[in-house]
Amino acid sequence: MRKVTIKTKGAQKEMNPLIFGHFVEFMRDCIDEGMWSQLLKNRGFDKRKDIPAGVVDGNPNVAEGWVRTGCKNAFEITLDAKESIARDGYAQHIVCYNDYDGYVGIAQENLVLEQKEYDGYIWLKAREETRVLLLIRDGQGRELFSREFSAETNWKKYSFAFCPDRACREAVFEIRLPGEGEIWLDGASLMPSDRRAGIWREVYEHIEALKPPVIRYPGGCFADCYHFADGIGAIDERPYRRNRHWGGYTDNSFGTDEFLALCEKLGCEPMICINFGSGTPQEAANWVEYCNGSADTAYGKMRAQNGHPEPYHVKYWDLGNEIFGEWEIGHSSSEDYSRRYMEFYRQMKEKDDTIVFMVCGGEGDCRSQDWNRMVKQVIGDHMDVLCLHMYALKSMEGKRFRNEDIYYAVAGSVKKYEEILQESWHVMNDGTEKQKLLAVTEYNLGTIIDSYREQTLEAAIFNAGMLNMFLRNAEKLLLCNYSDLVNGWPGGCIVSRDGHAFGTASYYALKLYAESDLGTILEIETDSPVYDTEEQIGNIEPLSAVPVVDAAAGINSAGEQIYFVVNRSLEEEAEICLPHMDCQEDGSSLAEVTTLYAPKTSDMNSWEEQNIYPQVTTLALPDRKVCLKPHSVNRIRILKKQEM
CATH class of the missing domain: 2.60.40.1180 (Golgi alpha-mannosidase II)
Incomplete structure (x- = not known):
């Protein structure tokens, strides 16, 4: 022993609760599916099917994720870009020319339903008043719910609510045209009624139990290809966009207002990472004005029209994510980053001179301070915080190691990160009048994607060591963000599927610290x-x-x-x-x-x-x-x- x-x-230090922060990103199923409780995929019919060459049974005129249903009737189905209620999208167009006591429709299959309340809606428009039938069935074809609507000649949202009398994992959501007519469909939705701020109830409760003091959004690498205007305004009018960094698509349902509403409900600070890589200084300034401007400014007025008259007062703004990396959209040298940063700084500061400017630091896994020295030289006092990312291990370059050796390297790497943190602090504050804080805006074990090593006790031991290190250096830190909060890559501390959730080993380690209600840190x-x-x-x-x-x-x-x-x-x-x-x-x-x-x-x-x-x-x-x-x-x- x-x-x-x-x-x-x-000696004692004042506790900084922001070091127990978190991070969400549009990566895989972190936000979409993992957090946001929408059951329907491609609910706005905005993504066409990709039909490989030589495949004859695909139908590019039925939206991705949907299938055609029906029999006997003569019909035509197309995707109509001119009638879509969403920007740059499609509406699903269905025409029945001849009714032979049949029907034609579209459906989404394999939905997971439980015996609880759901609510939803569908946007409909018809050439002339037309009957439309909504059906929800289990995997054996037995009806769980049905509702008939009379579609009118202008776009109208038709709402419904129901509670299935049994749970099923292969439910079918179907919209039918049961007779002759011509209709357009758009913006379908099906969500559980017990959601919290749009989040799956069970997932929300897991998040709430962590007491997150700050959450970073919308990335990550994704931030440098995200345009905030895609995620504001009427939710069904938002465009469906390809995720240029991680692949896949998002319908932008979880935009700025939804993120900030979640933070308000949780009682935590929001942190926004702007699009530095492919965006413009003007776009970033507009985002600041949307969040913090008064209702008599252009974007503040837009926010008020979207349901939030009062400014959100978002303090923390991260200017660029890992711009040092060749993998990042907008990758550049430290000098080019620093000079371009100044353009963003000036325009954002004009909109709100109280915000905290957070600068992209050098690669946090590397001991070199060259990037940080250039940032300090060019940007000087036009910044408040230098951001670092710290991911232990990352990869093992194809070489085999004993598990014992990997474990001791991972657990011990906290010592390396503490040294990097302290050296970064000295570089940024050497000979300057204005003190600059640091932030570790992403950290985790960070092994090869899909290894699931990030969910083991080994990862929890590493992350607990990082939290100890943050406590010891609290006076140097503004905040820290564990990566990720939900799913995303296997490092998510909350694992979510079909509305259910469990905590990983790191989840319980993080919770152990966050719920301790520290007010003072002891030097030991x-x-x-x-x-x-x-x-x-x-x-x-x-x-x-x-x-x-x-x-x-x-x-x-x-x-x-x-x-x-x-x-x-x-x-x-x-x-x-x-x-x-x-x-x-x-x-x-x-x-x-x-x-x-x-x-x-x-x-x-x-x-x-x-x-x-x-x-x-x-x-x-x-x-x-x-x-x-x-x-x-x-x-x-x-x-x-x-x-x-």
């Missing part, structure tokens, strides 16, 4: 054994003198001391000797110890089994010593005398 002593140094000294690593693994070079036990500490609003302790050892327990604390009459202390542990660091939670979750014990500590499991994350709360 390893013995470790923790000593308080007397940890006397721990150390270890070295010998090989370069991914982007983690050989490390020396990595503490086996890593710790941070604080005091909560109730005046209780809280210690966060990570035991990195794979096999050995750690005996922690804590500083002096509140005692009972017999001299012993009482502590609540919450632990994240599993037999193996490769263990992870899944839909079938929740292997890693907080386990709470209350211990008497007559000699101020606590024994911690190997490879574990721990929170030790010293109970005040009145709780004993």
